[in-house]
Amino acid sequence: MENNPHPQQVNIEINEKEAEGIYSNLAFISHSPSEFVLDFARLLPGIPKAKVYARIVTTPQHVKSFMGALEENIKKYEAQFGAIKTFASEGKEIGFKVGDKS
Numbered sequence: 001m002e003n004n005p006h007p008q009q010v011n012i013e014i015n016e017k018e019a020e021g022i023y024s025n026l027a028f029i030s031h032s033p034s035e036f037v038l039d040f041a042r043l044l045p046g047i048p049k050a051k052v053y054a055r056i057v058t059t060p061q062h063v064k065s066f067m068g069a070l071e072e073n074i075k076k077y078e079a080q081f082g083a084i085k086t087f088a089s090e091g092k093e094i095g096f097k098v099g100d101k102s
Contacts, residue, residue, distance in 0.1 A: 022053045036063040 024040035031037065037057050043050040056067075076086060 024053060027052050028052075031060070035059060038063075 009102045019079070022040065024042055027051040028039040028041065029036065030039075035057055037055065039052045040054040040056075041050040041052045074084065
């Protein structure tokens with residue numbers, strides 16, 4: 001097998017509907033030994049029910065690579081625009097949470 005120093009170029013297509021994007025302010029993450037499931041939902045003020053608008057099912061390897069890409073892009077964003085303030089840094093109990101507080 002040959003090592004190719006030039007990675008293969010990939011052309012990406014996006015349909016108009018997907019190009020509009022989906023707003024999400026709530027995510028649920030679950031996993032099994034072979035996959036991660038990321039559910040992106042929207043919670044609106046005054047409505048006690050959240051609806052999932054997108055579900056991504058992927059491998060543990062891909063989700064770890066995705067996490068690295070997010071971390072890299074957050075660093076670039078903050079270098080350009082300044083630190084991103086989170087609700088947790090302000091002592092508020094809303095937004096995405098990591099782990100269990102028990």
